Amino acid sequence: MRLYAGLLVVLAVATGLVPAGPAPSRLGEALAGDAVVVPKGSAILLVDSGGLGPGATLVASLERVFESTGVITDTRWMHHRAFVPSPDPTVLLRAAGGRLRAVVLVVGGLDWFPGVDPVRPSGSVAQRIQRDLDPALVVEEIARWRLAADRVGASLLLATAPLGVGARIEVPETLELEELVRAAGCALDLAGSFRAREDREEFVDGFDTLNDLGRQALVRHVYDEVVARPGLLPARDPAEEAARREARALNALLAGDHEAFQTAAQAALRGEAASPEHAVRRAALSLLVESPARAAERWAALPATPDFVGPTGHLFGRWLAGHEEDVDLARDPFESALTRWLGALGLAADVQRSDEDRAAALLVARARLDEVSVLAPHRLETWIARQVVAGLEQPPRRVRGEALADLSSLDRDLLSMDLAQRLLDEGPTALRWLPALLAASGPRQGMTPTGPGLHDALRRARLIGPGAGLRRLRMQGESSTLPAEWSRLLAESVR
Amino acid sequence: MTAPAAPVALATRNGAPGAARPGTGSSDPALARWSSWPWLVLGLLLVVHPATPGYARSMAPGYLIGVALLVATSLGLRRLVVPRAPTAAAVAVLVSGLVAIFVGSQRFPLEPMLLTFATGLAHAALWLTALALLPGPDDGAARSRSTRRRLTAILLGVIAVQGLAVLGVVEGLQVVGAGSPRALGSLGNPNLLGATVGAAALALAAFDRWRRRTLLLLPLVLPILLATQSRGAVAALLAVLVVLGLRRRALPTLVAVGVALALLTVIPNPLRDRVQHLDDDHAFSRPMLWSTAVATVADTPLGIGPGNYRHAFPVRAPVAGRPWLVHQRHAVGLTHNVFLTLFAEWGLLAGGAALLLTLWAARRLLARGPPDPLRQGASLGAGVLFAEMQVDGLEQNALGFALFLLLLAAALKRCAVPDRRPGAIWPAALRAALVVGLIALVGWRQWSLSATADLRDAVASYVSADAGDVGAATDDARAEVEVITELLARAQGRNPISPEIPVLAFKFHEAQLARLDLATGAGRAQATIVDAVAALERARALSPSDPTLPGLLARFWIRLGRGRGDPRSFDLYQQAMSEVLRLDPLSVEARLDLAQECWRAGQPARARRLFDALFAIEPDHPGAWWMLGRFEEAEGRHAAALYAYVRSEEAVHNARLGLGVSHPRTQAFYEKALEGVDLNAVRRRIHVLRRELYL
Structure with a gap:
């Protein structure tokens, strides 16, 4: 017996020389370390296999967007890159204890196929390219994560991985994986969303790794889905619920769906506003669905003390309602500039003034418009302001074609063309849309404006060369004003 | 001791x-x-x-x-x-x-x-x-x-x-x-x-x-x-x-x-x-x-x-x-x-x-x-x-x-x-018979092998000779045919159960046919076709399980069909290839050949099925992916063609890695699979199609 025991010891020692598996993630430590600042049920973990790119910037964007709109508040977003098959997810999630509200598991992408990389060949025969992914392995992996999430009391949201046109054509096996995830109960269909946007250059490699624009689109998509589907991530309190109703109304406004907007806005205006942020958004909606007088009442009800810095849209709304305030009190410099422009515009449009005074006021309004344009030349509010000023010119300038050309250089999902036409038709009265647009643009603040021209230039730069991309941008710049960031983005993409 | x-x-x-x-x-x-x-x-x-x-x-x-x-x-x-x-x-x-x-x-x-x-x-x-x-x-x-x-x-x-x-x-x-x-x-x-x-x-x-x-x-x-x-x-x-x-x-x-x-x-x-x-x-x-x-x-x-x-x-x-x-x-x-x-x-x-x-x-x-x-x-x-x-x-x-x-x-x-x-008695007579039998067997084997070797050399020389030159020197050609016919009869007589001899006869008749096309009329050609097929059928009767024999027949029919434009040749080719796949269901090469011919014969759906079956057996065949890419591109299915070219590029890398695998058969397979695939050409097609599809 002693001999066999000795043999076993030798074998055990020999086995111990074999390298162990990968070390567990440090996410658990990070979550555990945040025990003080992250209360229970206040963390959302985003898990992917690498296609989403730098996780820190992505979760920071998600956190900012949801926090600023009040749709999901006091919640920390975290990112974890999981390798497939991942080490036991229960160990990872248990480290977070009960702090997790939800786990968003992104399934798919080329990393789920051992060795698949259309750009780089695999390194050894042992890691041959295998595209025949075993469905049972995927289902098993999902089940492991579901079980782990259940054990820590968090809900698991399955998401398909965003993929570019390259992945669809060159690795069509990813489509089978998508179907598998959908069959397993997909909550966020990122693949479907990005499939509809295949004409845009939102992947570093054209396959499955998002670039900055892609991450920006992903944040918008997740925000829109959470707002549109109340059951996806249920609201924790009435404030979140109210914020989601307001956000639904503002999204319907941008989509140009008049009927849905009216219904959603009426629903959002019910009850009392729980905070100044809610009050500002409701006043903006009220201006469009109730009456200017009712909207003015709502703005008047907001605090007007000199040291009160209201939420974005507060100052502009009060100015529109006839309450002149100190414009420097605005939290957002763009709102300050827009409010200054509004003051000058009021003088220029005052019919009781002489023509000379109005002409002088118009000059001031133009100067203020330049300030607005410098700050955010491609925001919709600027675009509307530009059209309003043009409408006051004597004789009035016909700006419709030029305005639409400018708008067409930007992505359509910012504003529907129907609404754009309507704003142009309204002339100076389009100002009433500005507070709502200001509120609706909240989730998009800080994001780079994009457009078909930019995507085309980036694609040409990737497929043909930097020169082709630059030529494309230059050609478009001759017919419309392009955002200055586009040249920088192009240079970065080919670096 | x-x-x-x-x-x-x-x-x-x-x-x-x-x-x-x-x-x-x-x-x-x-x-x-x-x-x-x-x-x-x-x-x-x-x-x-x-x-x-x-x-x-x-x-x-x-x-x-x-x-x-x-x-x-x-x-x-x-x-x-x-x-x-x-x-x-x-x-x-x-x-x-x-x-x-x-x-x-x-x-x-x-x-x-x-x-x-x-x-x-x-x-x-x-x-x-x-x-x-x-x-x-x-x-x-x-x-x-x-x-x-x-x-x-x-x-x-x-x-x-x-x-x-x-x-x-x-x-x-x-x-x-x-x-x-x-x-x-x-x-x-x-x-x-x-x-x-x-x-x-x-x-x-x-x-x-x-x-x-x-x-x-x-x-x-x-x-x-x-x-x-x-x-x-x-x-x-x-x-x-x-x-x-x-x-x-x-x-x-x-x-x-x-x-x-x-x-x-x-x-x-x-x-x-x-x-x-x-x-x-x-x-x-x-x-x-x-x-x-x-x-x-x-x-x-x-x-x-x-x-x-x-x-x-x-x-x-x-x-x-x-x-x-x-x-x-x-x-x-x-x-x-x-x-x-x-x-x-x-x-x-x-x-x-x-x-x-x-x-x-x-x-x-x-x-x-x-x-x-x-x-x-x-x-x-x-x-x-x-x-x-x-x-x-x-x-x-x-x-x-x-x-x-x-x-x-x-x-x-x-x-x-x-x-x-x-114990049992092992009689001396039985032992003597065994000794004589074993020595006789080896002797017969060597005797028949020498005749087969002569025939093999003669047929190889006949097949590799320039058909135009031999056709011109009619007397020399006739003499050579007579020598090979005699060698055939001798080898056949010494070893009637060897399938190699009728295979050599088939190759001889096949080469004869190629020359007859150049020099003589259709009557002789028809007789030679009958002789060639009969020789191969003899070989198949002696070795019914050998998939290379119907493979030879298939190659014979398809060449004949191309040269003479006979539409029945494709049907005969298909029959022979079906036999190859019955005897060797995992044959990648047979499927590749058949898929190409089906495409040429205007049967793209069947060709695609054959390619699918081929890749289920061997996912890393650079030549097959390259061929599929060319066919899909010719059919105007550019997305499918791009996919095939990308797989071909991957397969080239994998096959090159596979060349390092210890087993010589694997090395030989990948060497053959890499033949005719130019990585630069594959990359050029990928580049062109990406620009076309993504721009």
């Missing part, structure tokens, strides 16, 4: 004192005189022959001649007595083999079956001769000592020759498979080399009564064993040592095994490297091979015929998706278990007889007896080879199996368990 007492007592119990006991051959003066020559023959057969240049080619005839000479040395003895049980087993195996030949000849070529049967016959003759030749327990210490000395000389010779072959230091010694990462010696198989050297070393140590000087063998044997990287050989060696240790309660033996295992695991060595780098499912290949063999046995209990499993395996083997097995499916061809080989190829009777013989031998060998280095050494050597035979096809190599039979016979003869029944 005095003779052991126990055998004497046994001899007294089993027969009249002093009388020759049947089965032992003891105290027969004629047998004692006979005992010098056979050792010389065995030495030539097992040591000198493998060291001769061209051993790989002369292995089979050399073995047959060697056994014939061995049996011939016994012709001076009128009565040769052999134990009944081994004799009965040998006879049962041979009878079962004959039945299996009859059954198998309906599906498989007769010629290789007969040659394999002849080798089996030689094994039986060597086995019986060794049982008669070697000394029994009551033959005296002197004979035992001399037998040990002679066996020691042979085994040392085997180790020395194979060691020199591995090193390649002896000029003129052919090293089979030079360049292989695994040592092969001159035996041509690393597992066989490892098991042979290991068995020889173990037997030598026991013959020398485990003296310390036997440790001197270690520096020679261990490097060879590790260089073979044979898991089976090392496992067999260690298993036999464990059995020895447990039986003798020898703690040092078990400790030595444990230490050896630990050292093999810890210290980097070629065997450890190979085990670590095996494919994931390599460890499961044995159960797969065995289960395939069992299915074959269940289907054909009478046997498929000696040596035919290599034809049966590719049809049944579930190796799709395992490229390393797909590539060598024609080379595997072994059940990797001696009993399964007998059951599958030689029939149930042969397998059953071998099993019963094993039980009989095990009972005798495991019985306790007085210390006997000859018995112990021979038992251990035979045990290692027997264990190796359970996981590898050792029985397929004449030298390895001959060594096993020799050692087993030596061990069995020294057993203390008495035979209940007297």
Whole structure:
């Protein structure tokens, strides 16, 4: 017996020389370390296999967007890159204890196929390219994560991985994986969303790794889905619920769906506003669905003390309602500039003034418009302001074609063309849309404006060369004003 | 040294004192005189022959001649007595083999079956001769000592020759498979080399009564064993040592095994490297091979015929998706278990007889007896080879199996368990007939091969000659045709069962047809077509399981169709290719050929199905992906074409990596798959299509 025991010891020692598996993630430590600042049920973990790119910037964007709109508040977003098959997810999630509200598991992408990389060949025969992914392995992996999430009391949201046109054509096996995830109960269909946007250059490699624009689109998509589907991530309190109703109304406004907007806005205006942020958004909606007088009442009800810095849209709304305030009190410099422009515009449009005074006021309004344009030349509010000023010119300038050309250089999902036409038709009265647009643009603040021209230039730069991309941008710049960031983005993409 | 007492007592119990006991051959003066020559023959057969240049080619005839000479040395003895049980087993195996030949000849070529049967016959003759030749327990210490000395000389010779072959230091010694990462010696198989050297070393140590000087063998044997990287050989060696240790309660033996295992695991060595780098499912290949063999046995209990499993395996083997097995499916061809080989190829009777013989031998060998280095050494050597035979096809190599039979016979003869029944008489007339038969067979084989070789050269010369020149010199051409026709008749007359000869006739007629197209009219051409097809049908009748024959026919029809624009040719081509795929369902090349022709014939859907089936077998075929890309692009399906080109690029990289895989068949497959695929061209197409699809 002693001999066999000795043999076993030798074998055990020999086995111990074999390298162990990968070390567990440090996410658990990070979550555990945040025990003080992250209360229970206040963390959302985003898990992917690498296609989403730098996780820190992505979760920071998600956190900012949801926090600023009040749709999901006091919640920390975290990112974890999981390798497939991942080490036991229960160990990872248990480290977070009960702090997790939800786990968003992104399934798919080329990393789920051992060795698949259309750009780089695999390194050894042992890691041959295998595209025949075993469905049972995927289902098993999902089940492991579901079980782990259940054990820590968090809900698991399955998401398909965003993929570019390259992945669809060159690795069509990813489509089978998508179907598998959908069959397993997909909550966020990122693949479907990005499939509809295949004409845009939102992947570093054209396959499955998002670039900055892609991450920006992903944040918008997740925000829109959470707002549109109340059951996806249920609201924790009435404030979140109210914020989601307001956000639904503002999204319907941008989509140009008049009927849905009216219904959603009426629903959002019910009850009392729980905070100044809610009050500002409701006043903006009220201006469009109730009456200017009712909207003015709502703005008047907001605090007007000199040291009160209201939420974005507060100052502009009060100015529109006839309450002149100190414009420097605005939290957002763009709102300050827009409010200054509004003051000058009021003088220029005052019919009781002489023509000379109005002409002088118009000059001031133009100067203020330049300030607005410098700050955010491609925001919709600027675009509307530009059209309003043009409408006051004597004789009035016909700006419709030029305005639409400018708008067409930007992505359509910012504003529907129907609404754009309507704003142009309204002339100076389009100002009433500005507070709502200001509120609706909240989730998009800080994001780079994009457009078909930019995507085309980036694609040409990737497929043909930097020169082709630059030529494309230059050609478009001759017919419309392009955002200055586009040249920088192009240079970065080919670096 | 005095003779052991126990055998004497046994001899007294089993027969009249002093009388020759049947089965032992003891105290027969004629047998004692006979005992010098056979050792010389065995030495030539097992040591000198493998060291001769061209051993790989002369292995089979050399073995047959060697056994014939061995049996011939016994012709001076009128009565040769052999134990009944081994004799009965040998006879049962041979009878079962004959039945299996009859059954198998309906599906498989007769010629290789007969040659394999002849080798089996030689094994039986060597086995019986060794049982008669070697000394029994009551033959005296002197004979035992001399037998040990002679066996020691042979085994040392085997180790020395194979060691020199591995090193390649002896000029003129052919090293089979030079360049292989695994040592092969001159035996041509690393597992066989490892098991042979290991068995020889173990037997030598026991013959020398485990003296310390036997440790001197270690520096020679261990490097060879590790260089073979044979898991089976090392496992067999260690298993036999464990059995020895447990039986003798020898703690040092078990400790030595444990230490050896630990050292093999810890210290980097070629065997450890190979085990670590095996494919994931390599460890499961044995159960797969065995289960395939069992299915074959269940289907054909009478046997498929000696040596035919290599034809049966590719049809049944579930190796799709395992490229390393797909590539060598024609080379595997072994059940990797001696009993399964007998059951599958030689029939149930042969397998059953071998099993019963094993039980009989095990009972005798495991019985306790007085210390006997000859018995112990021979038992251990035979045990290692027997264990190796359970996981590898050792029985397929004449030298390895001959060594096993020799050692087993030596061990069995020294057993203390008495035979209940007297031994059987092996008559001299039968032995003489066997000697004459084996020599005649080898002579006939060489005689027919010389005629076939002449024909092969003449046809090759005719096929490779410039058709235009020969056509111009009409008289020379006619003379050449007459010579080849005469050679054909001669070769056919000497060997009417060889499928190679009608294949050569087909190639000759095919070449004739190419020239007739240039020089003469349609009438002659039609007659030549009939001759060519008839020749190939003859070959198929002789070798119905060979997929290359319908492949030749398919190629013939499609060439004919292209040259003459005959639409019926495509139908005939399809029929022939269907036959190829029936006989070789995992053939990637046949599917690729058929897919291309279907596309050309306007059947893109069928071509795509064939490509799908092809990629299910071999996902990394650069040429097939490239071809599919070109077809899809021509069809205007640019997204599908881009996918195929991308896969082609990946496959090029993978195939280049695959070239480093140890098995030469895999290397050959990837070399062929890479032919005609220009990576730069693939990349250019990808670049163009990406711009077209994504811009």
